[in-house]
Every structure is written in structure tokens, then in C-alpha cells.
Amino acid sequence: MEIFAEFIIITLVFILGAAIGSFLNVVIYRIPAQLSLLYPPSRCPVCLHKLGKTENVPILGWLWLRGKCRHCKTPISPRYPIIETVTALLFVAVYLHFDLSVTTFAYWAFLSWLLALSLIDYDTMTLPNSLTQSGLIIGLGYQGINGWYGENLGIPEQLMSGIIGAVLGIWLFDIITLVASGILGQAAMGGGDAKLAGMMGAWLGWKLLLVGCFLACAMGAFIGGGAIALGILSRRDPMPFGPFLALGGAIAVFYGQSLISLYVDLFFPAF
Incomplete structure (x- = not known):
């Protein structure tokens, strides 16, 4: 029973990390471009089609679309699901290392900041x-x-x-x-x-x-x-x-x- 409960917690932590990773993708793209993080909603940068609920699901959305926009078939960079997966794995690693504690929540935030900043610097040298x-x-x-x-x-x-x-x-x-x-x-x-x-x-x-x-x-x-x-x-x-x-x-x-x-x-x- 304890193993099952631990599995459920790790799964929920992974899902939370993937969702945060999806938001980090927005941060990494929009902050250097001086765009709002909230508006417009996520969309294809070519045809401007607003992503639906299933298309916006972290990691799985990209797989369901087979890495292409459903409408204009423009390729979607695999970096998006990679960042979501990396964030999810970092969240799980922090949980396994620190259990559920104030430090866990803090380091989830800290590592998210580091990941976003490192990729922005890689992209823009800023x-x-x-x-x-x-x-x-x-x-x-x-x-x-x-x-x-x-x-x-x-x-x-x-x-x-x-x-x-x-x-x-x-x-x-x-x-x-x-x-x-x-x-x-x-x-x-x-x-x-x-x-x-x-x-x-x-x-x-x-x-x-x-x-x-x-x-x-x-x-x-x-x-x-x-x-x-x-x-x-x-x-x-x-x-x-x-x-x-x-x-x-x-x-x-x-x-x-x-x-x-x-x-x-x-x-x-x-x-």
C-alpha cells in the first residue's frame, strides 16, 4: 500500500513538473520578445491557430500532433516536450531527495528559474x-x-x-x-x-x-x-x-x- 501511495505521489509530481515546464516554454519564448505571458493564449506562430485543450497537454500534446501544427502542418520543435520532460524529472528528483517539505517547494521554484534563464541565455545571450x-x-x-x-x-x-x-x-x-x-x-x-x-x-x-x-x-x-x-x-x-x-x-x-x-x-x- 505504501509503494502504491508513493507511486501516486511521484506521478502527480511528474504531472505538476510537466505543467510547469509547459509554462517555462512560454517564459523562455516571450520574455526576451517582451510579450505578455498571459495573452494571447498559446498558438501556432505561423498560422496563429489557438491550441486546443488536447493540443496543449504537456508532452502528450506534441506526440498526438506528431510534432506538427494540426492546421498548417508547420513542424513544432521537439524542444518543447523535452523541456517539459526535463522539468518533470527535476521535480521528481527534488521530491525523492527532500521528500515533501518547504525545501522541496522552494527548490522546485529555484530549478525552474535556473532552467528558464539558462535557455534564454543560450538563445539570446541575455x-x-x-x-x-x-x-x-x-x-x-x-x-x-x-x-x-x-x-x-x-x-x-x-x-x-x-x-x-x-x-x-x-x-x-x-x-x-x-x-x-x-x-x-x-x-x-x-x-x-x-x-x-x-x-x-x-x-x-x-x-x-x-x-x-x-x-x-x-x-x-x-x-x-x-x-x-x-x-x-x-x-x-x-x-x-x-x-x-x-x-x-x-x-x-x-x-x-x-x-x-x-x-x-x-x-x-x-x-
Whole structure:
């Protein structure tokens, strides 16, 4: 009976995540285009046909349509159901890791923000202030709620952890941008990367922020260096760093504390 109940909960969480992923598709497309998130309703961008209820069902709608608009037969990008599926799987992963708790709901929101920002940056090389700033404010709100319900830190301490993380994230990437730009003789990073790091710090606190940023820099250096070595990019070509920050932040959510413990055990065993 318990296994069946757990299966039902996971299924509902998956459906919720897929629905949020469907909304993220709207956010990713419309915010850079400065369009309303609510109007007009979802429609084919070519023939402007309004999607029906069955066509709008996350994941399944695309499969039922066989990846084409029912009216004009224009191909629909498979990225839409992929984003919905990825979001659903992230929601399930958070639930399995944190059970049903305040942290679960918070990290559902945080990872949704990261996914939307990473794909917007990939598409447009921009990180909209409307998302980074609102994400930072909500992250600090989560810290306050976590301080109220948490077992160790109170509200002031938890809020201070988020504030320190936010300030550290902005300063850290401002310094990296300044130094790297001086070395390269051109802008190394956009201002949005520092704001995204600040948003991450508000949610994660300074310790997990450092884990996420270290992972992001390592992955960015490895993939960027590989792309340059293969001739895909030149040293002067821009590369969006938001996806690496988002991935680093996501890894920090699930494994940040374990990585910190491993680091301490390896280098400071006496502590």
C-alpha cells in the first residue's frame, strides 16, 4: 500500500513538473520578445491557430500532433516536450531527495528559474533582469521561511546567509569579469552572469554558491576549451555562461553538502 501511495505521489509530481515546464516554454519564448505571458493564449506562430485543450497537454500534446501544427502542418520543435520532460524529472528528483517539505517547494521554484534563464541565455545571450531580480527576492523570501521552519538557524541568520550569498555572487563575478576582460582585452562576461550568481547565492547561501560557481567554471572551461580545440569556437567568440551556472547550481542543490563534506575530509581531516 505504501509503494502504491508513493507511486501516486511521484506521478502527480511528474504531472505538476510537466505543467510547469509547459509554462517555462512560454517564459523562455516571450520574455526576451517582451510579450505578455498571459495573452494571447498559446498558438501556432505561423498560422496563429489557438491550441486546443488536447493540443496543449504537456508532452502528450506534441506526440498526438506528431510534432506538427494540426492546421498548417508547420513542424513544432521537439524542444518543447523535452523541456517539459526535463522539468518533470527535476521535480521528481527534488521530491525523492527532500521528500515533501518547504525545501522541496522552494527548490522546485529555484530549478525552474535556473532552467528558464539558462535557455534564454543560450538563445539570446541575455539574462533578463525581470527573472534574475525576482528570483533573488523570492530566494531571500525562502531563506526567511526556512529560518522560521528550520531546525538550526533562525530567521535573521538564515536571511543573512542568503544576503551574504547574493552579495558574494555579484562581487565574485564582477571581479572575474574585470580580471578576465583585462587579460583578454575584451568583455569576458555579461553583467547578467553576476546577477544570476547573486540570485543563486540568495537561494543557496554562500557555501553552496561557491560549490555551484566552481562547478560552473570547471564545466565552462572544459567545454569551452574543447570547442576551441575542435575549431567550433574561436577565442574571441562569445559563449553563454548562464547554462553552466544553472547546471552548477542544480548540482549544488542535490550534492553540494556532500561535496563540501568530501572536501573537508580530504583537506582538513582534523576538523
